[in-house]
Amino acid sequence: MEIPAPKVGHVIAYAYVWRQEYAAGQREGAKNRPCAIVLATARDNGGRLIVTVAPITHTPPSDPAAAVEIWPLTKKRLGLDGNRSWVIVDDLNVFTWPGFDLQPVPQRPETCLYGPLPGGLIRQIRAAIARCYPSAALSDRDV
Template sequence: MTPPPKVGDILHYVYLFTHEQEAGREEGIKTRPVMVAQVDGARVFTLAITTKADKTGSTLPIPDAVADRAGLARGTSVIVDQYNHFTWIGYDIRPVTAEPSYVAGRMPPGFTNTILSALRANAKGINRD
């Protein structure tokens, strides 16, 4: 069995945004990077990483140096007013290597804490099981 990821890990995942769910979609449109915000046993909570922060709600910009270190594109942001959660390993996780490995990168601990502090108390969660 593949062990669950750690908080701060970056995964490739078919994320379902709240506006997509409200429009009747049951699946996300594309695979995107997400950051693991919490792991509770086999339950994993993820935040979307996007280059279109102006269209997705509350976001926290990722500094270029952090994006470079984490293997992300410059100009990306983390969405902090919604999240997806699922039982690991889930249907929408995509491997990043042939072994397979599911961790594509990692946020540095300090910036991970900044993201978790910015996470909205009223963030909307979508159960993806």
């Protein structure tokens, strides 16, 4: 499977572990899902990247301020279904890239990358993250 360099705004296939699953002792994602890369920062002398992803789900958010809906044309371009979906910004996973939780995209097993989100949508997602995590250090250079 091709594993590209991580870029903020890329949507990847990932075995996501929700916060409540982790709190219950689960350490592996029960379902592979599209996730948006919201931060990719070099953290060590070896150049390994620490990546933060936000899950994409069909479940309407319990707190609308903690989610950003993905535009229908963007979903179509990424090869996702036509149902409404949201990027959840108050439940994030952090891992060292590439990590063992990367998965092949359904119908395209040669890659884990669905594709990029448009810049305007990335800015909305990152603004929502900043509202949920006021101390988060997100800057325009991370986009």
